[in-house]
Amino acid sequence: MDGLQYLENFLQSLVAGLLMGSMYGLMCVGLTIIFGVMRVINFAQGEFMMLGMYFTYFCFAWFGTWAFFDGVWFPFMLALLAGPAMFLLGVLIHRLLINAVTGRQASQLEAGGHYAQLVLTLGIALVLQNGGLFIFGSNPVSVSNELSYSAWEWGPMVGDRVSVFVNQAQTISAILALFVVIGFGQLMGRTRLGKSLRAAADNPDAATYMGINVDRAHRVAFGFGVAITAIGGGLLASNVSFQPYIGTEYVIIMYAGVVLGGLGSVRGAFLGGLTIGVLQQVSAIILPNQLQNTVIFVCFLIIILLRPQGFFGRRERIA
């Protein structure tokens, strides 16, 4: 292999990394909203991603054959639809379970409820992934369509010797992910709802005195967090195959991205996820495929040990 071949491999991995990383970034944003507003480490976030994937998969399987819906765009639309659907599930789970150990209830628990929250969301993760095994089966599936196998060619460059192929499904997913992140950023920055969420995050007590319903703000934030990660999962579903246990490895990817960007920072989380995507794809040039995830876990450990406040955000910034 000569130098140009390496260049081509590198560019190819870089592009794939940026595209996959955009989806990881979106999922990271979902995770960081929950932490930013509620100070809760949600361990079940990977399972919500998994549910977003299966939502897209089953809707595609059920409705995709109808003539009216036939089209390459349909899976991507479904991925976006996973958002509202999972928002409702998130609100429900918050109301029934999470609310008992967060917000005002947390102050009566040991260590501000942190351990109760971690362990409770671990329990939710176990129920969802194993319940998923029962409902969805253990065979890996994917929402592949013709775009998943199509690519645009970028190049040839450098005297016709270097060409980079850009997967079309990945590109569309990445663009949609970017739109969702920007849209959410606008929602947080510009609307009354966004302001109340930020106020509830900044100082729950003061927000309560100012007439903001902090419990409701938490519920909405949890719903948003779940929904955004589920959309990320739905978009990812067109690009990878998955089974009900996929959440565990992705929760680490998400935490790696979120910690890299500084827990609680939306922009940091997206950049963190993007970085992790690039790292994962580029490491595949020199390392065997099976070790891709090990690379991420080791990076995660290094980041969290050296700089737990992250690289892109200030310490514990607010969503």
Next chain:
Amino acid sequence: MTMMDTLKSLTGVKRDFLHIGLFAGVYLLLALFISNSYYQLIMTIVAVWAVMGLSWNLLSGYSGLISFGHAAFFGLGAYLVALCLSVWNLSPWFTIVLATLACGLSGLLVGLPTFRLRGHYFALAMLAYPLALLYIFEWVGYQEVALPMEREAPALYMQFDNPVWHTLLALVLLVLALGISSLVANNRFGMSLLAIKLDEDAAEAAGINTLYWKLAAITVSAAIAGAAGGFYAVVLLVVTPLAVFGMLVSAQALIFAMFGGVGTLWGPVLGAFILVPLSEILYARYAADFPGIQGVVYGVAIIAVILFAPQGILWKVRALLKPDQFRILGSTASVADFGAREELLVVPPEEDETPVLAVSGLAKAFGGLQATNDLNFSVRHGELLGIIGPNGAGKTTLFNLLNGFIRPDAGEIVFRGKHLHKQRPNQRCAAGMARTFQVPKPFTHLSVLDNVVIGAYVHTRSKEEASEHASAAIHLVGLHDECHLPAANLTNKQLRLMELARALASKPTLILVDEILAGLDPDAMQEMLAVLRKVRGLGITIIIIEHSMQAMVQLVDRFVVLDHGALLAEGSPDRIVRNPDVIEAYLGKNWLDNEARDGEDAGHD
């Protein structure tokens, strides 16, 4: 004395060992009575998981640092035993011991970097270890390692015709794990871990080498997990990465301990004994239709525990039996047995004229805020120095710099002739510098006596010796009638007295006292001043931060006045209250007038 009385009079380790013996006897009888090989297997597996629960509990239950990664040690133990047997034909009798030692070492290696983190960061970081190992073992090609059948001398390889032998070996492991847990819990090891769980900063300031005890805990815990993993491989005869490094392994260890009763000796055992058979039976019946049923059972169990009994079944039962009693960890012993030997706390006078503490050029900035700015002062032996200054003058930052919670950007601290550079707070405490906190940091779930005993560990060898010192300190501050109460039940004044006693118990040369009068009514304030004078009477040097000038003028020998992190003035009380700079920056113009009027009033009486 009847049999029951004898049992009740036993305390700590002896009572635990008796219970463990009784438990082992019953389990042994049950194991010998059952002949169905499936039930025998369940009895073996239950015991293995109880050991895993105890392993997790020893680190996370006692120290409060939640580990999501105990599968790393379990898996390493399992693979070590499986690979040694299949590759080199080494007997598990030997390799399980090896796995115990190797996993203990791996625990130490994991702990060294990971204990830089606390709280949820620690929990998340621990999760990454087993998952990284899982993929590495898959990549190396150990997707499935089967233990070869040894037909020549099966017993030599822990392969028995009758599975009851496995149950017995599992019971031996369980008894060992219970014994170790009991020894740890009833020792300063366990007390130190409890202190870390309840307030790590307070533990460190009270002279507990928190890093050392955490490393010790993870080493012992990982060793136990490694033994369990190694034995598990022998029982199941096949090892796969997902089965030993998977998320469910770490989760099970955590769930059994939390379900049964976190931080208790029998909680993890109870959790395993309820949940393992339940999930095994359901799995045997419904696995064909519902392959993930075990995970669902564990998930539901832990959700239910968090919602309805956050500390686990044992604590819940206890709360139901004794509803009016606060949850108290550690012992409920009284000081009555240990006397009030004040002489234990006396600091002999120094002939030497060198100051106890000398600070020069000390500086610390937080971002743009210069909290401490080129500070110089020193304290003589036996002196009572008051530090005053407006809010935000850098008083508490100074204490944090002195006792090592934060590192200065520049400057030197010389304490008893030694430069303090990188010493951690516990080392400074051992060197003779104790402190109290502006917002009291009690170990809420421990009795007053245990709170103070923890302070005494730093210079004592045995629990008796520590208790004697603690008892002397408790008598000195006058809390002997409250010694058995949990710290959470104390009033503000009592909390502050207890913190002072905890500081005294470490036999300090110097005590840093941070706003100990805050929120006290005038009578309580006079009481506190009397105690402080008593402490000083022992020959202990005191630096005190306080806002109440009236009280301070009565108490201190000399003032250091801080403003914006820098030294504004220093000198005797009567000079400081007339210093124009101090009046402008802190006291206000009315202060002298009020003082003068008070003085006249007193004169008229």
